[in-house]
Amino acid sequence: MEHDFELLRELTEARGVPGYEDRIREIVRREFDDSVDRVRTDAMGNVVGTIEGTGEDEGYSVAVAAHMDEIGFMVKHVTDEGFLQVDALGGFDPRVLRAQRVTVHTDGGDLTGVIGSVPPHTLTEEQREKKDEVEDVYIDVGLDGDAASEQVTVGDLVTLDQTTVEMGNLITGKALDDRVCVFQLLEAANRIEDPDVTIHFAATVQEEVGLRGAQALGVDVDPDLAIALDVTVANDVPQIGDESKQVTEVGDGAAVKLKDSSVITNPKVNHRLRDVAERRGIDHQLEVLPAGGTDTAGFQNTHGAKPVGAISIPTRYLHTVTESAHADDVDGAIDLLVAFLETETGDHDYTL
Incomplete structure (x- = not known):
């Protein structure tokens, strides 16, 4: 450049x-x-x-x-098991969200999370045929329900993780x-x-x-x-x-x-x-x-x-x-x- x-x-x-x-x-x-x-x-x-x-x-x-x-997400619910459900801020193609690493931005600091993906070995026929939707996204922050609820609240923001690099003649990120x-x-x-x-x-x-x-x-x-x-x-x-x-x-x-x-x-x-x-x-x-x-x-x-x-x-x-x-x-x-x-x-x- x-x-x-x-x-x-x-x-x-x-x-x-x-x-x-x-x-x-x-x-x-x-x-x-x-x-x-x-x-x-x-x-x-x-x-x-x-x-x-x-x-x-x-x-x-x-x-x-x-x-x-x-584009990103806003947390709308923390499950009893500690998984986060989100609402989209902008237009996502849900197909690209599986297994992505994310950052959850909380008042206490940023948390790393991952969007869960069921292994192909255990997918049911119904799950294989189901169309991906943003409302089906669950974010795992590695915490149990009580700890997740203490650190994450409704309204916290979520962004996708990636670095920006030069790749041949392209810039990607x-x-x-x-x-x-x-x-x-x-x-x-x-x-x-x-x-x-x-x-x-x-x-x-x-x-x-x-x-x-x-x-x-x-x-x-x-x-x-x-x-x-x-x-x-x-x-x-x-x-x-x-x-x-x-x-x-x-x-x-x-x-x-x-x-x-x-x-x-x-x-x-x-x-x-x-x-x-x-x-x-x-x-x-x-x-x-x-x-x-x-x-x-x-x-x-x-x-x-x-x-x-x-x-x-x-x-x-x-x-x-x-x-x-x-x-x-x-x-x-x-x-x-x-x-x-x-x-x-x-x-x-x-x-x-």
Whole structure:
């Protein structure tokens, strides 16, 4: 990577489920200290670092958003035997949860746990045929019922365990969705100097449960233009035979989003993103995502009509602990965001 892998590792390995992004918020505020003119945090926990515009149209502002939260769980019950039952915070594929190691975040400190899995030797025919569901998850923390009840309470949070490593040309770990784009946002803020327009770099909350942080910021910040940063599906793996279902490919460059299930991006914005990429020689591809939403829609649908665009980082194995993105795509996404912001003067007409 051309950029700071240790910061990316710190961001992805930190824990922060929707509504409880405190640990990531601390990192973001620390990194903003030397790169923006002012920082504020709102009542929901969104962090906004602002660089004031120095051009003629100082009143024009751009919001750039990436979400801090990762999918996780909240404890809803401790059984008499000491096992934890949980409610999901965000969308999980239950098939990938069996035998995963987790951390339970309690008032007394973090506890290690594992999601139980019945050995194949003893599965009944009914168990073999049963579809995995999150409500069937039981977390074993290695304690009996009394000890577990003393240390774990309803409302405690649970995150999946994984380290972030470089694997060939890829970076793999948990929570690349969307910490790799928080990293992109922080790197861009550090590189931007004296922009013509005011830029609000926003690290948002609660995206995984309904784009809630971005919706609030769409009102509070009220930008003239919004660019969202998120990962996107890269189904370029052997299990996907139909190339039309790949969406993007890792290593082919940052993706300019045309649509997902929550938004159709402004054609003039995505054309300018593509034009900037071509002029600067930045590898890029186009994204048509059939399902899934991003903060892009949160800004478009609040406080009046807003032109919106999005830059996505192609990522394999989304919503697992082995999410994987290509280092060159990460670098390219940063380069594209910086180039777009450096050439934004407030004079571009995005009305349709």
